[in-house]
Amino acid sequence: MKYISTVIESEYIIEILDEKHLSINGEVHTIDFEEVDGQPVFSLILDGKSYEAFVYFEEGEWKVMLHGTLYPVLVEDEREKRLRQAYGGGVTQTSEYHLKAPMPGMVVSIPVEEGQQINKGDALLILESMKMQNELRSPRSGKVTRIRVEPGDHVEKKQTLLSVE
Amino acid sequence: MFDKVLIANRGEIAVRIIRACRELGLKTVAVFSDVDRQALHVRFADEAYYLGSPPARESYLRGDRIIEIALKSGAGAIHPGYGFLAERADFAQACIDAGLAFIGPKPSAIAAMGDKAIARATVSAAGVPVVPGTAGEGALSNDELLAIAPTIGFPLLAKATAGGGGKGMREVRNIEEMPRLLNAARREAEAAFGDGNVYLEKLLEEARHIEFQILADNQGNVIHLGERECSLQRRHQKILEETPSPFIADDQEFRQQMGEVAVRAAKAVGYVNAGTIEFLVDKDKRYYFLEMNTRLQVEHPITEAVTNVDIVKEQIRIARGRSLNYTQEDISQHGWAIECRINAEDPYENFLPSTGRISHILLPTGPGVRVDTGVYPGFTISPYYDSLISKLIVHGKTRAEAILRMRRALEEYKITGVRTNIPFHQMLMNSHRFMAGQYDTRFIEDRFSFNSVNIDKSSDADIAAILATLVAHQQIQRSTHIIRRGKRDTSNWKWVGRWERMHR
Known part of the structure; x- marks a missing residue:
C-alpha cells in the first residue's frame, strides 16, 4: 500500500x-x-x-x-x-459552523450578538469550568447567526452554543 | 492530643496529608462529594463520610457539616489543605469553638493577613517593605487617585479591589492616559466582580515572584525554610516552581536577609504553623512584601526535597502543641528541586480544561522523582474542581541535573483519556531562557509562545509521518476485515440492527 x-x-x-x-x-x-x-x-x-x-x-x-x-x-x-x-484542496466555507461546548460548564458572557460580523480568532463566548474562565474563539470569519444560550446557563459537553455562517 | 485527623479537602493534597498522618500513626477521616466517592483520598483514608453534591459550596465548603462529621467520627483535628476552607478565619474559629484542633494558624492571623490593608499596615510597622500603592486605603475617586499617582511614580498598575486573575487591571505609563485607563479598569471590574473600585500599585518591571516558607510553633519559635521561585505563571496561576531561586542563586547574604524579613512579617501577626510570605523582587534586588498565604502551599514539596523537612508532619506536630523539630541553624538547602504542575488542560486548544475518564497512566519513577497525585486510571475528571491532577517533582544535585531529570520524567509520564499540559512543560524545559534562569513573572505571557513550534527544524517529522501512516494503515486493514466475527467495531446488536435496516 x-x-x-x-x-x-x-x-x-x-x-x-x-x-x-x-x-x-x-x-x-x-x-x-x-x-x-x-x-x-x-x-x-x-x-x-x-x-x-x-x-x-x-x-x-x-x-x-x-x-x-x-x-x-x-x-x-x-x-x-x-x-x-x-477540488482545490480547500475546505468549502459555505456551511454553518456550530460552536459546541468543549466541556461542561457555565456560560459567563457572550461578547457577540446575532447578526454581528466577526473575524477568525474573535472571542465568541466565555465559558467557566474548573474554576477557570475560558474564551472560545471563532475558527473562521463570518456572521453570528443564532445564539442558543444565555449568560448563567449551565451547558453540557458538545451542546451547541451558537452558530457562525 | 488528637490521634485522628479529618482532612477537609480532596485531590492530591488530601492524599498528601493522609500519607503524613499514616506515617505518624494517626487515623484519617476523608470527606467526599457525589463525584468523589471513588477518589483516591476516600480509598486511602481509614474512614470516609459523604458531604453533599458536587459544587464546592454544597460539599467541600460546608464547614458546618465538616465539623459535625469530625465530632461524630471522633477526629480531634481538622487539616484544611489549600483552597476551600483553608484561609477562612470563621471556619478556623468554628473548629476551635467545637473543641477541635485546626491544623493551621490562629483565626486572628488568617484574618489579619486576609485583609490587604491590615496586612500591609502590620508588616510595614514591623519594618517590612511593601509595594508602594494605595491597596487597602478604601474606595478612592479618580481625582484622588490622580493626585496620589505621581507620589508613587510611573509606571503603575490600576487593579480591581475585588479582583484577581488579571481582570480590571491596567498598566498606566503616564498621567495623561490615566483617566481613560482608570475608567476602563473600573468598567471591567464592575462587569467581572460587581465592584468597580480600583487601587494603584507601583509596577515593578522584570519582577520576580519569590516566596519564603515559614514554620512557627506555639513556643514562639519562627524559622524559614528558604525560598521558592514562582515567577513562571500563566494567567496569574503558578505553573512551575523551583528552589533555590536562580535569581538569588548563591547570594547567601541576600537570601538570609529576605528570610529574616519573612520571619519578621510572620511574627508581626503572631503567626503559628506553616505559612508563606510572598515577595516581588525587582531586577535591582529590591524586594517588597506582596501577601502571606496562611496555609500549606501547592508547591511545598520542592522545599521538602531540598531541606529534608516534612512540612505536613511539622504542621501536625505544631498543632499538637510540640515545639519545632528544627532550629534555623539546622536548615540548609541541598541540591535543586523543580515542580511541574500537571493540569487537565489542552495546551493546543488555548489551555481549555479537559474533562473525562482517565484511561491510562504511566507514572515516571526512578531516582529523584516524586509524584503527588489524587487520580488513577479509571477515575473521571469532573468540571467541578480545579484542573490540577498531579505534581511532578524532581530533585537533583545541581539545577542542570534537575532540569535533565525533569525532561526525562516528563517524557516517561503518559496520561491518556484526558489532555494534559505535559507538552507545555516539555517545551518550557527546552527553552533557552528557562535553562539560563532568565525569566520574570511575564515570561510565559510575553516571551513564550506555545504555538510557535518550529517543526521544520525538527528531524522527527519523518518519524511522525511514519507513525501516522502505520496507524492509518492498521485501521484500513481492520475496517476491511470488519465482518469477521468478533472483530466488528460495534456491538453485535447494533450490527444486526443495521443489517436489518439494509435489507428492509
Missing part, C-alpha cells in the same frame, strides 16, 4: 511493503510496530531505533505526539490526494 503523508509542508511517500518493511521516499527500512495494549500509544522500532508516541485522529488529520511535539499529519493514498487537489 502506498501513502502520501504530509507534515506541515513536507511530503513523504511511504509504502508499506510487508509486516516488517516500509519505504519512505524510496528508502527501505526495517520496522517493528506495535500498539501498546488498549491505549492510543504506539511503539515503533525503526532500524533498531525505538520511538514511542501518542497517535490519534482529530478534525480530519492524524496527530502524533512525539518527544513533546505535536505533529499534524495528513495521510492519503494517491486517489485521495488527486481528489483533494482536483
